[in-house]
Amino acid sequence: MAEMNILEAIRSAMDEEMERDDRVMVLGEDVGKKGGVFGATDGLFAKYGEKRVLDTPLTEGMIAGAAAGAAIYGLRPIAEMQFADFVYPAFNQIVSEISRMRYRSNGTFGLPMVIRMPYGGGVHGALYHSQSNEAYFTSTVGLKVVAPGTPADAKGLLKASVRDPDPVMFFEHKKTYRLFKADVPDGDHLVPIGSAEVARPGKDLSIFCYGYMRTCALEAAETLAREDGVEAEVVDLRTLRPLDRATVLGSVERTGKALVVHEANRFGGFGAEVAATIAQDGFEHLDGPVTRLAGPEVPGVPYHHDLEEWFMIGPAKIVDAARALAAY
Amino acid sequence: MAEMNILEAIRSAMDEEMERDDRVMVLGEDVGKKGGVFGATDGLFAKYGEKRVLDTPLTEGMIAGAAAGAAIYGLRPIAEMQFADFVYPAFNQIVSEISRMRYRSNGTFGLPMVIRMPYGGGVHGALYHSQSNEAYFTSTVGLKVVAPGTPADAKGLLKASVRDPDPVMFFEHKKTYRLFKADVPDGDHLVPIGSAEVARPGKDLSIFCYGYMRTCALEAAETLAREDGVEAEVVDLRTLRPLDRATVLGSVERTGKALVVHEANRFGGFGAEVAATIAQDGFEHLDGPVTRLAGPEVPGVPYHHDLEEWFMIGPAKIVDAARALAAY
Amino acid sequence: MAETQAQPRHAELGLTDQDVLDMYRAMLLARAVDERMWLMQRAGKIAFIISGQGHEGAQVATTWPLRRNHDWLAPYYRSIASAITFGMTAEDIITAHLAKGDDVSSGGRQMPGHYGGAPYNIVSLSSPVGTQVLHAVGIAMGAWARGEDVVALTSYGEGTANQGEVHEAMNFAGVHRLPVIFVCENNGYAISVPLEKQVGGLSVAARAQGYGFPGVTVDGDDPLACYAAAKEAHERGRRGDGPTLIEARVVRLTSHSSDDDQRRYRDPAEVEALKQQDPLVGFGRQLRELGVLTDELDQQLRAEAKAEINEASRRAEARPEPDVSAAERHVYADGEA
Amino acid sequence: MAETQAQPRHAELGLTDQDVLDMYRAMLLARAVDERMWLMQRAGKIAFIISGQGHEGAQVATTWPLRRNHDWLAPYYRSIASAITFGMTAEDIITAHLAKGDDVSSGGRQMPGHYGGAPYNIVSLSSPVGTQVLHAVGIAMGAWARGEDVVALTSYGEGTANQGEVHEAMNFAGVHRLPVIFVCENNGYAISVPLEKQVGGLSVAARAQGYGFPGVTVDGDDPLACYAAAKEAHERGRRGDGPTLIEARVVRLTSHSSDDDQRRYRDPAEVEALKQQDPLVGFGRQLRELGVLTDELDQQLRAEAKAEINEASRRAEARPEPDVSAAERHVYADGEA
Numbered sequence A, B: 001m002a003e004m005n006i007l008e009a010i011r012s013a014m015d016e017e018m019e020r021d022d023r024v025m026v027l028g029e030d031v032g033k034k035g036g037v038f039g040a041t042d043g044l045f046a047k048y049g050e051k052r053v054l055d056t057p058l059t060e061g062m063i064a065g066a067a068a069g070a071a072i073y074g075l076r077p078i079a080e081m082q083f084a085d086f087v088y089p090a091f092n093q094i095v096s097e098i099s100r101m102r103y104r105s106n107g108t109f110g111l112p113m114v115i116r117m118p119y120g121g122g123v124h125g126a127l128y129h130s131q132s133n134e135a136y137f138t139s140t141v142g143l144k145v146v147a148p149g150t151p152a153d154a155k156g157l158l159k160a161s162v163r164d165p166d167p168v169m170f171f172e173h174k175k176t177y178r179l180f181k182a183d184v185p186d187g188d189h190l191v192p193i194g195s196a197e198v199a200r201p202g203k204d205l206s207i208f209c210y211g212y213m214r215t216c217a218l219e220a221a222e223t224l225a226r227e228d229g230v231e232a233e234v235v236d237l238r239t240l241r242p243l244d245r246a247t248v249l250g251s252v253e254r255t256g257k258a259l260v261v262h263e264a265n266r267f268g269g270f271g272a273e274v275a276a277t278i279a280q281d282g283f284e285h286l287d288g289p290v291t292r293l294a295g296p297e298v299p300g301v302p303y304h305h306d307l308e309e310w311f312m313i314g315p316a317k318i319v320d321a322a323r324a325l326a327a328y
Numbered sequence C, D: 001m002a003e004t005q006a007q008p009r010h011a012e013l014g015l016t017d018q019d020v021l022d023m024y025r026a027m028l029l030a031r032a033v034d035e036r037m038w039l040m041q042r043a044g045k046i047a048f049i050i051s052g053q054g055h056e057g058a059q060v061a062t063t064w065p066l067r068r069n070h071d072w073l074a075p076y077y078r079s080i081a082s083a084i085t086f087g088m089t090a091e092d093i094i095t096a097h098l099a100k101g102d103d104v105s106s107g108g109r110q111m112p113g114h115y116g117g118a119p120y121n122i123v124s125l126s127s128p129v130g131t132q133v134l135h136a137v138g139i140a141m142g143a144w145a146r147g148e149d150v151v152a153l154t155s156y157g158e159g160t161a162n163q164g165e166v167h168e169a170m171n172f173a174g175v176h177r178l179p180v181i182f183v184c185e186n187n188g189y190a191i192s193v194p195l196e197k198q199v200g201g202l203s204v205a206a207r208a209q210g211y212g213f214p215g216v217t218v219d220g221d222d223p224l225a226c227y228a229a230a231k232e233a234h235e236r237g238r239r240g241d242g243p244t245l246i247e248a249r250v251v252r253l254t255s256h257s258s259d260d261d262q263r264r265y266r267d268p269a270e271v272e273a274l275k276q277q278d279p280l281v282g283f284g285r286q287l288r289e290l291g292v293l294t295d296e297l298d299q300q301l302r303a304e305a306k307a308e309i310n311e312a313s314r315r316a317e318a319r320p321e322p323d324v325s326a327a328e329r330h331v332y333a334d335g336e337a
């Protein structure tokens, strides 16, 4: 077991996969000599050289599209969007091409590739360096969407994503990069895509979360246990698409109450899908309204510290929402 | 009252708004001399000239971005995406710029502009001429999203959209363009953005729909009444963002059962938001699971006639889903 | 000293008589397929078609230097003749147009005109114009990264040439001198929008130098000129000297598609004059001048093309419709055989 | 016959002594603001800053021909000196950096470096690079459509020049000869990526001819050269002769931003040598040679800039923080006063 933070876990996942399979390559802006703006690819350029760790021009459409072409050719590219906020110039390639290449070619052209998406707020990044834009991708059939919340999951899921035969959007919450260290199993540690984890069992209500919200929800759950005697079950979804319906519905069956939490705005956010799934398929187990707690309905995280604080979801807001639901 | 189809309604809305306000201009691919690939702008080039009805180069990013610039300058552009499927090269301008210009400038730069989006399947258009991609926009704060289902609504809502101080994504289901004619009030007919309509009152369950689905749902409701004695209330949302929560929740309060219908795939579709809203805020009125009926979980509408039939939502599928819900 | 005898033009390019006849044959077959598509569309057997008529010379000739099953092709919706040159059969193409279940391009899922085929190294094409250009560049990047001797060719229209992705593709290819050939088939219209409202500066080829590689304009009605440019481009790519942009000036003999009527936006005299530039006619004349083609042989080749399309259509029509259950397959690899 | 007396260089360009001193003053002020930002960042008052040091000469000079409150500016995150030239005050800029509630750019919502201001005809800037270029073109399209005598100028880096939207913008501007000036401030790096890995062909200016309008490269350390190019571009736009692309070769004197350390990817000798190209030093020297500036006057101007930034900072710091309730306003116009 090695202790590492999420950033180190991500780096070591890429390193191991590149070691293991020489078809794996990394491309993106500043991923080479600089080692990425967050340092995620630090050292890889020196180790593998330009032809496997490629500093591209400042063109996200090209990054995604060339990665797709390389995947057609037989490589296994890991493309980095410098910030999730800057993925939109690549949206056409991702939605029109990458997500549906397999389907439209009747299964003859698959695209094994990963797009890394540093996302999330609370980092003084304002409207364009804080976005949680996973919903654009979770609603896109043909993509897989992953959003780990621990170093072990970050490593195991990234390695699984690199090996997956289909395109994976890999969301890394920037605030978690160096938030804490934790044990990561040694060896070829893989976490399967598509499986949620009950991060904390509980009987009174279920909190569904992912990414940074896992940390916040666990902290909230401790407060609820301590101060209210409410035992919240925390379910870390880990993979958003495909959603682990069995784990989600199983939890609701146990607790009867569901709180869905994310940082993105609520209207049309990924939480709507989780809530709607529970509302339809867990209906008979519900003892209270499926509740969503999400970022406010504004176009982005504002910059000023007080405004950002106002925007962000943290343990306190989760505790409040959970209390109201528990009391229903 | 004049009888017209939806295409004529859209054309007459643009014509009237251009007459009324010389800041209104139309731009897009083939909108000029050809009059648009569907004929929506037919005659406008001859009437208003190139400087108000502009054939642009084949570049959707430019269409959206230049429209935004023109709106900053004080014009009121109506930009046409030739098919909703081809909006993705413009996604960066729409999401990064158009949706949040007002917010990020603290209210000092508003963008009064409309983007027309011919969408939807059932027209032998396959994966790339059939998309119902409204969910990308309904989840985007700062945009308004409209999807009319009748000629009168098409005209009244498009005119209201042109006058709206904020950007409106205007979804026109291609299959409805010439589907039927209906009365459109004479004079300066406006339908306010943000108001749903109870298209058919009923007491047994509510069907929420928009665009082409309105026609299908009304037909289904007649069948249900005739064959099952079930009285379905059909609510045409008309505006998807902002959602008319009062009308939606009011209907659920009356019927206790909600069926949400759309053509886009289900997972992460707009129906998830409608369902989640009802599940949370209408919980105490619910006598059955909020049910979603949506397009299948494949990346697009396949071309072959039989496969397209398999994909499409029509009255029969709505009747089946409504029967199951009514029987709950 | 013996002087080198002046060679016929095709021989100078290293093409045998047989080669140029084979090129002509591919053009004839492409035209026969195309005309059949229109017939089938009018007969109600195909909902929509989009034609390559007028582009055949440029397509066959620019694709000719590629090595089948080794190099790669990322074509567009007019690329019937390119696809045929690179290995697709008339039957493949008609099968795809009829959306039969065993259609090699998409199993009946895509609209007519969406060429592609894994067995032929032809990238599956979508409808949003220009997206395939980056795929070709990505393939070339893969070859460059692996040190493999592979060239990718991609084609598109002059309207498409303005898409941002096409520019990003050219820039990246320029930076790393990737082995890719950009072929812009400039037919003067993007649906109804003419060149002068579409392309700032009016020349697509002129853009290449902005990315540091050569751009050439060739007469698309002169297949030998197109071949010469493509051959040089192919060699440049193989040598590691980077990309080439070839702008082939062609004519669009038909309306944009079966949904369009070009008389709405194009002068009748202009439409009439197009026929004078039919590359089939032009290449036939040229081959006669080169002494390679006779009237008799021409008739024979045309008869062969006709026989081939008849047979291809018969077989394609007999193929099975897709099974409806197939519609939910191949979304992800999971669970697939 | 009397021969025209050879004029000093600035006078030939129609600039008075006062004009060039005002340009120099704007550069000094921009630099003073910039240095103050770094100080405040180090003092923990600003979370992040992004600097314009090295770009001031090109910025002041290219913006100089624009008519304030009449023409339009769509700048980028290094455009401190452009914004100042176009009317923003040092106080505006520091206020924005401190994210105060009455910040004219965004009311404290945007990160430092996101210039904009409705009262100044400066388009509000976002972070995704290059998006502002289409806004400038859209403004120019508006002016063209309305027959109004307005020119829009937009600026961006050489990395950004590769974004697809920038190309689409240039193409459209080329087609309709729109009154827009594209200013690419080429500082040789996009964060860590050097020109040769970024720009195919190494010249951004060379791209303009691919769109049918002039592209010129100017020495960004020579403000008079920049001014001459921009003045001509402005006149061309007003005459209806279309756009101009100006590539100003500048230096980035600092790391990319306060989050970056350029020693990780740039040779120490290269970084050291940059100081020789500081446009403030160069322009000061030039003005002395032109007989416009003396050491005394220089000191006085520097003292004035210092006083101005001191006063601006004092006033900016005293401004109120935004009210948290403001955070949910201005999403839509509905319901706003």
Ligand SMILES: Cc1ncc(C[n+]2csc(CCOP(=O)(O)OP(=O)(O)O)c2C)c(N)n1
Pocket (backbone or CB within 6 Å): B029, B058, B060, B082, B086, B089, C078, C127, C128, C129, C156, C157, C158, C159, C160, C161, C185, C187, C189, C190, C191, C252, C256
């Ligand atoms: C992104 C996108 N926008 C619009 C369309 C609709 N469309 C299909 S073909 C076409 C014109 C293409 O013109 P050009 O590139 O010159 O090729 P040509 O058809 O003339 O060969 C248009 C606008 C599309 N397919 N994709």
Ligand SMILES: Cc1ncc(C[n+]2csc(CCOP(=O)(O)OP(=O)(O)O)c2C)c(N)n1
Pocket (backbone or CB within 6 Å): A029, A058, A060, A082, A086, A089, D078, D127, D128, D129, D156, D157, D158, D159, D160, D161, D185, D187, D189, D190, D191, D252, D256
């Ligand atoms: C679309 C997008 N991708 C990535 C970034 C991150 N980023 C910010 S500045 C920058 C480099 C810009 O370089 P250049 O255009 O040369 O301008 P310079 O900073 O050198 O003046 C990058 C990659 C961004 N802001 N937007």
Ligand SMILES: [Mg+2]
Pocket (backbone or CB within 6 Å): C157, C158, C159, C185, C186, C187, C188, C189, C190, C191
């Ligand atoms: Mg064309």
Ligand SMILES: [Mg+2]
Pocket (backbone or CB within 6 Å): D157, D158, D159, D185, D186, D187, D188, D189, D190, D191
């Ligand atoms: Mg730069």
